[in-house]
Amino acid sequence: MTSTMLEAFFHGYTQRATEDVLTVVAVKSVLDDMIADIETWIHETERNALTTELEKANAALAQYAIAERIHWDEKQNVLQTVHLLQLQGRTLVRKLKTEAELVAQDVLNKARLEKELAESKEKIASYATLSRELSRSQREVRELHRRLGIQNVLNPSAIQEKAGPPPNHDPTSTPTGLASLSDATLLNIFSNVDAMDVLAMSLTSKAWKSRIHVMFGLKKEKLQRRTALPPTIPKPLNVKPSLRPVPALDKSQLARADDMIKSFNAKEMKFFHDLMIRMKTLEKHLTALQAEKEDLAARLQGAENVRDFLMEKLTDVEDALALAIEDKVPQPVFRRTGRPDLACVPRRWRTRNPTWIAKSWLTSMPSRKTPTKFFSST
Known part of the structure; x- marks a missing residue:
């Protein structure tokens, strides 16, 4: 009976143990199913969240690509503008060089003309004394001839007695110097001088006076009548005491003036005239160059x-342009959540490296322990 009771006890205990084990196995299988469902739900939730974030990232990448294309077009426009500005700058530099060369040439020409003008003024200043002496001599000659004419009118017999050579002999009538030239040559010379100079030259001697009057079409008969009339006129009563015979000093001055006038040839007279014309031309040219x-x-x-x-x-x-084309590799900036901040990454670099963004995004996510490992560890 005791063994029967023991067997019944062991049999009941075994049945209860088996039921307990089956209960634990059933509970474990139910828990495993629940854990699997929970893991599947977590994975689906994460996948949906990542899919949504990926769609947002793709949309942002598309917008960034459009903005990058606009920026690229603007950059090309800026480069074209810079190229055009460089071409314009080179053209302006060439024009400035050309104008600077022209200005330098004009300055050199002006310096040369100023030098020539200074030399011409020096020459004119050197000839000024000679011109004044010539004018003074001409005035003295005219005054002496006037006095001699008056004395011939007042007392022609006394003058003839005092005169050594015969009356028909005139030392100034001998062809010397310019007087020996032909009429055509003298007309060519007179074409380069003024009328007052020709008149002054005609007053130097009677020979020149008669020859110039004949050359320029004056009638010789009238001149002969005018020269023949004074001896027939009676002696005037109101003779001024200042009209005295010509002294020896005046005759020496007259001779000196005649020698000076005879010393000038056609080339020297033409040189004076050409020099004045050249000086006037140089002054006009200098004024134009200054303007x-x-x-x-x-x-x-x-x-x-x-x-x-x-x-x-x-x-x-x-x-x-240097700031626009600056290309530096950016370092990812993480937020407090542990994920990279795409706003701090340059747009151009994001469009060229989309894999780096996804990789940095996935690697930055924190690791989660699964409930399976948790339950297995327990």
Whole structure:
């Protein structure tokens, strides 16, 4: 009976143990199913969240690509503008060099003309004394001839007695110097001088006076009548005491003046005339060059101002371009949540490296322990 009771006890205990084990196995299988369902739900939730974030990232990438294309077009426009500005700057530099060369040439020409003008003025100043002496001599000759004419009218017999040579002998009538030239040559010489100079030359001697009057169409008969009338006129009563015979000093001055006038030839007279014409031409040319120099200086100043303005604009554009094309590899900036901040990454770099963004996003996610490992560890 005791063994029967023991067997019944062991049999009941075994049945209860088996039921307990089956209960534990059933509970474990139910828990495993629940854990699997929970893991599946977590994975689906994470997958849906990642899919949503990926769609947002793709949309942002598309927008960034459009913005990058716009930026690229703007960059190309800026490069074309810079190229055009460089071409314009080179053209302006060439124009400035050409104008500077022209101004330098004009300055050299002006310096040369000023030097020639100074030399001409020096020559004119050196000939001024001679011209004044010649004018003074001509005036003295005219005064002496006037006095001799008056004395011939007042007392022709006394003059003839005092005169050594015969009355028909005139020392100035001998062909010497310019008087020995032909009429055509004298007319060519007179074409280069003024009328007052020709008149002054005609007053130097009777021979010149009669010859110039004949050359220029004056009637000789009237001159002979005028010279023949004075002896028939009676002696005037109101003779001034100042009209005395010509002293020896006046005769020496007359001879000196005649020698000086005879010493000048046609080349010297033409040289004086050409020198005056050249001086006037040089003065006109110098005035025109000064006006042109002022105009060129104003144009050069304006061109330099334009060049400075273009160089400033070119420098600004180059600085902007250098900042625009600066390409540096960015470092990912993480938020407090542990994920990278895409706003701190340059747009151009994000469009070129989309895999880096996804990788940094996935690697930055924190690791989660699954409930299976948790239950297995327990």
